[in-house]
Amino acid sequence: MKDTIPVGIDALAFSGPAAYVDLADLATARGVDPAKFTKGLGQHRMAIASPCEDTVTMAVEAGARAIEAFGIDPAEIGTLIVGTETGVDHSKPVAVYVHDLLGLNERCRTFETKHACYGAMAGLTSSMDWIASGRARGRKALVIASDIANYGLGTPGEPTQGAGAVAMVVSEQPRLLEIQPASIGDYTRQVMDFWRPLYSKYALADGQYSIQCYLDALASAREDAVGARPDLLGGLQACLYHVPFVKMAFKAHQRELEMELGQAISKDEAEPWQRLQDSYARRCAPWLTLNAEIGNIYTGSLFLSLIDLLRKAGGQLAGERISLFSYGSGCGATYCLATIAAQAGEWQGRIDPAAELEARRRLSIEEYENMVRAGEQADRQQNLAPADFGLSGGLYYTGTRDDRRHYERI
Numbered sequence: 001m002k003d004t005i006p007v008g009i010d011a012l013a014f015s016g017p018a019a020y021v022d023l024a025d026l027a028t029a030r031g032v033d034p035a036k037f038t039k040g041l042g043q044h045r046m047a048i049a050s051p052c053e054d055t056v057t058m059a060v061e062a063g064a065r066a067i068e069a070f071g072i073d074p075a076e077i078g079t080l081i082v083g084t085e086t087g088v089d090h091s092k093p094v095a096v097y098v099h100d101l102l103g104l105n106e107r108c109r110t111f112e113t114k115h116a117c118y119g120a121m122a123g124l125t126s127s128m129d130w131i132a133s134g135r136a137r138g139r140k141a142l143v144i145a146s147d148i149a150n151y152g153l154g155t156p157g158e159p160t161q162g163a164g165a166v167a168m169v170v171s172e173q174p175r176l177l178e179i180q181p182a183s184i185g186d187y188t189r190q191v192m193d194f195w196r197p198l199y200s201k202y203a204l205a206d207g208q209y210s211i212q213c214y215l216d217a218l219a220s221a222r223e224d225a226v227g228a229r230p231d232l233l234g235g236l237q238a239c240l241y242h243v244p245f246v247k248m249a250f251k252a253h254q255r256e257l258e259m260e261l262g263q264a265i266s267k268d269e270a271e272p273w274q275r276l277q278d279s280y281a282r283r284c285a286p287w288l289t290l291n292a293e294i295g296n297i298y299t300g301s302l303f304l305s306l307i308d309l310l311r312k313a314g315g316q317l318a319g320e321r322i323s324l325f326s327y328g329s330g331c332g333a334t335y336c337l338a339t340i341a342a343q344a345g346e347w348q349g350r351i352d353p354a355a356e357l358e359a360r361r362r363l364s365i366e367e368y369e370n371m372v373r374a375g376e377q378a379d380r381q382q383n384l385a386p387a388d389f390g391l392s393g394g395l396y397y398t399g400t401r402d403d404r405r406h407y408e409r410i
């Protein structure tokens with residue numbers, strides 16, 4: 001495979017809500033064995049957005065952090081893309097609010113991408129194309145994944161909720177991750193596995209079918225990327241996947257190993273099963289801590305796993321190859337190979353969101369349910385007070401007045 005110029009991720013940052021629900025609490029309230037959520041799905045906590053925290057506020061906070069932490073001049077940003085499936089307007093893109101609130105240059109191409117959880121990967125590869133075409137003229141792209149995953153109280157999807165934003169600066173001198181354009185494989189098929197009708201605040205999902213659609217998309221996108229290679233995993237130090245819930249990464253890794261071995265793997269066959277356990281323990285499990293603590297953040301889930309890898313092992317794995325797989329229901333997918341940049345280790349501390357996560361507030365189930373109900377009305381509220389939701393020190397949505405959304409830094 002021919003490697004081309006090293007375009008890739010130059011800066012990364014996460015921002016998410018100030019509160020979370022512990023999944024053991026949720027399981028107890030729903031009369032479910034907690035092990036179903038913690039072991040069966042692999043989730044421990046899920047971030048819960050208050051009515052004052054939306055896709056715009058999280059995207060702005062993540063974008064500002066990425067720019068500041070990596071010393072990037074906002075005037076260098078020539079493309080801004082926000083990938084989201086939970087925007088705040090049918091017409092006006094989240095990206096244009098973000099452009100304003102970050103104070104970016106007016107000479108900037110700005111838009112929103114929507115394809116369920118795939119929107120940010122679509123933005124990332126589009127911005128790489130923008131750079132490779134020469135149109136960027138040395139400028140950088142800011143790509144932000146920002147979402148609030150809402151399935152509704154008491155639904156099967158409820159334990160796989162979450163919220164958060166990941167911002168990435170894309171450049172031709174990436175300090176974190178070089179992505180090989182020639183290794184990018186794509187896949188599209190019209191399926192009804194997950195969708196959100198215009199009349200609904202909550203996503204609808206055919207959950208078990210969506211898992212099959214995801215795995216089929218992984219197999220096809222990987223074949224498009226690298227062909228029928230039986231030896232790819234051996235050369236990879238990490239395999240990162242879209243993570244709607246942590247157990248999905250295990251299922252995905254199993255599918256990849258099955259493709260390489262040319263056989264189904266089951267617990268009944270000790271040797272291939274052990275091989276799968278070992279490969280997963282080395283290439284996937286260490287990089288899923290943030291996903292287990294934050295939950296599903298839709299477009300940003302894959303990149304949350306990338307942050308986890310870089311904060312823990314950016315230096316140790318410098319120069320090593322990894323794979324990334326993005327899936328969006330409906331469905332669209334991309335599989336690609338990348339190399340961890342030589343200087344990635346220097347940035348480990350700057351991208352680590354541990355302090356923010358440590359400061360989060362644990363909600364009781366009653367508080368969580370009240371928050372969800374308040375969220376249903378938030379778009380129509382004229383005045384929202386962040387303090388009513390225990391918030392201070394940030395950018396917040398404070399209500400819709402005269403049909404216009406208002407954002408204030410408190």
Ligand SMILES: CC(C)(COP(=O)(O)OP(=O)(O)OC[C@H]1O[C@@H](n2cnc3c(N)ncnc32)[C@H](O)[C@@H]1OP(=O)(O)O)[C@@H](O)C(=O)NCCC(=O)NCCS
Pocket residue numbers: 033035036037039040041156157158159160194205206207208210211214244245247248329
């Ligand atoms: C993912 C989803 C379908 C699972 O919901 P569900 O049907 O209620 O859950 P399941 O009965 O399949 O149980 C989930 C897992 O927990 C396991 N489990 C169940 N009870 C358990 C217990 N007491 N202890 C340990 N594990 C348990 C199940 O065996 C299953 O594991 P497996 O998939 O390895 O077999 C649901 O959360 C959903 O719809 N999510 C939204 C859509 C989504 O995320 N799709 C992913 C692709 S994009």
